[in-house]
Amino acid sequence: MSAHRRNALRGPSPRGLRAWGRKHIFPIAVGVAVLGSAAVAGPSMIQAGRDGGSSQGQRIRLAGMPADEPGKGLIYQNLRPAPEGSVCAGAYELDELTCTQGPDPAPTGLAVNRAVAPVTAKVAEPEPPKRESAQVPPDAEIVRDQGGSLLTAGKPALLPDAAPGDADFVMGNHDVACEGDGRGGNRVQVVYLHEFGTPSRYTDFVGSIRVWSAGVDSVIDASAAETGGSRHVRYVTTPSCRVDVAEVQLPANGLRTFPQTVTALQTLGYNRTDRKYLLFADTNRYCGISTFVADNRPGAGNRNNGGPSYARVDTGCWSTVAAAQQLTRSLGAMLLTSPNSSGGGSCTDDFDLLCHPDRSGRTVRERCPKKHENRLDCGHDDYFSTNPPKNGWLAKNWNVAQSEFLLRSDGGDEVPDVPDAPDAEPKDQPSTGSSSPAGGDESDGGGDAPAPGASQSVASTPPLAPAKQAVRASAPVQAFLEVRGQASNAVRLIWNAAADDATYEVAVDGVPIATTRATRAGLIGLRPDTAYQVTIRSPGHEYLAKGEARTAPAARPTQNSWFVLENALTGDAADLYAARSANGTAITLGGSDGDAQQQWMLVPAGDGGFSLRSRATGKCAMPLGGNPVAGTPLVQSDCAGAAIGLWTLRPSAYGFTLKTTAGDLVLGVGEQRFGAQRVLVLQNGDDSRHQSWTAAPV
Secondary structure, eight states, X not given: OOGGGSOOOOOOOHHHHHHHHHHHTTTTSBOOOOOOSSBOSSOSEEEEESSXXXXXXXXXXXXXXOOOBGGGTBOOTXXXXXXXXXXXXXXEESSXXXXXXXXXXXXXXXXXXXXXXXXXXXXXXXXXXXXXXXXXXXXXXXXXXXXXXXXXXXXXXXXXXXXXXTOSOEEOTTSOEEOTTSSSSSXXXXXXXXXXXXXXXXXXXXXXXXXXXXXXXHHHHHHHHTTTOOEEEOBOBOTTSOBOEEEXXXXXXXXXXXXXXXXXXHHTTOOOTTEEEXXXXXXXXXXXXXXXXXXXXXXXXXXXXXXXXXXXXXXXXXXXXXXXXXXXXXXXXXXXTSTTBOSSSSBXXXXXXXXXXXXXXXXXXXXXXXXXXXXXXXXXXSSOOSSOOTTXXXXXXXXXXXXXXXXXXXXXXXXXXXXXXXXXXXXXXXXXXXXOOOOSBGGGTSOSBOOXXXXXXXXXXXXOEEOOOOOOOSSOOOOOEEEEOOOSXXXXXXXXXXXXXXXXXXXXXXXXXXXESBSXXXXXXXXXXXXXXXXXXXTTSOOEXXXXXXXXXXXXXXXXXXXXXXXXXXXXXXXXXXXXXXXXXXXXXXXXXXXXXXXXXXXXXXXXXXXXXXXXXXXXXXXXXXXXXXXXXXEEEOSSGGGXXXXXXXXXXXXXXXXXXXXXXXXXXXXXXXXXXXXXXXXXXXXXXXXXXXXXXX
């Protein structure tokens, strides 16, 4: 789903939150006095408190910025001590609502300046874009990339959710949970970052990053099991149920300091309110550092229950432990008001993933056994418990275990976590038709696309292990079908289960289009502003669900305005790969997220045509070599010469086509891939739906 189509997670206004903070946080938290911007000798925190120890009663004043210790990754450059009365008082402030506890030291066994080796094999480097045959891939082939099926030419396609039946999620073959379409709602997006002017090592480490990300999930779930529950990270995932690892190139010096990284990512559009960004930064400045919001209110309205938040881990600390530490912080763990907070960003109860000596100078006591060192919340009374005591601190304050960025198990003894409505969808409507921005060959652990020249036969996702289900009535309720998230070319279908082992035949306007075990799916490749009759039957059961799916009118772009160019077949977007600034960078079909590399502008030229300009780089989309010939891939180039006036718009049954002013060719989805993404190419128009587009204003 595009960024512009999401429902933002609403919270208090900045002014209102500041007022709330003065009332509820600051009397018990931190007063800050900045005595100078230069580093000072001695402790940087001065403590005083009514109770002499408990963070509930102490007041901490920042006497000065700590001295940098580059060898430990403790870099405080560009961090601002938060002033007294601010939301971030007692920590550092990136802006009036975004805080950071500052950098963490390296966990045992890791060192900031020592290289970490990959734990999986390197994947193949993407092949540079080249001219391909003039043959246009069929729509059905493009749909199979998404994990869907298109049985009849010209008919809609179905993209079933990964989970069979009405299971909330499944545990995939790569040890991560997959839920919904893998993109909609609150999710953790994993990102590999490198700077312009440095080589990308994405293909060296993408498999390893997936392994470490799966390890983070294991740490959180094992921690939840200590209080009788289960939690899994709600990652952005690929159609084959793997962690989606996006590659992003930042400008030079974009990784120099944490504030610079956050600013660069926000400029590129990585600022979605439904995302936490787990960043694997290819540099050796920090071990780890994260943002959070100093909001201790309980419940879904807590500001930590939304985004954007940023958790950065640098190469010397690439590991499960450091990634789990920083992601947990970005979820709002270890607030300054927590019972065992040190007041300096850590905690006093060891062994605990977040506890270590810090700038406060407070003594860290051993409360849990050493084997708990890589688990969350020793004592389960500070920031994470799936079953907190009713009168305990976590029942009345923010509890990371309640985060909507984590998936809950619905079985076992964890009664408080059984949802009232098992079939309820996330508040934010899931998107349909998404693809992975990850690259590589599935055979060696890197990506999801078949290798060039591989068979394109339908291969459904292998059986996965469904999550435990909430207790529900043994007899199925009357069949119903709900249609949600109507876009111009897609809708979302949700129906109730006929039985635990039922299969479903989905038909549109009387024509069968797919058979599935899921009860949630995306219906894609629809005509704009059109009504469709959908029926769902379950063989062997007296079950018939009916509904009408009506699409929204298609939008055309307005010249000199930014928009996301979305494919009329899949809903994916024209994507400047990894936001790279080099000429010749491939323009591909990526999952529609609305980032700057997916934002374009039609700039009019004197001959009646337009140039197509990227917001990420200011450069233009044009055929490789500047020659508009069928099969030529689209790449980035300077906005001059052949790029000026290259494009015209023509209406189509599914939106519009982008045609060349010379050669009368259209922009479509090609046969070749750059990593896992298909490259956009010039084609002879044949009314394929992947040759039509819609515009989503930014």
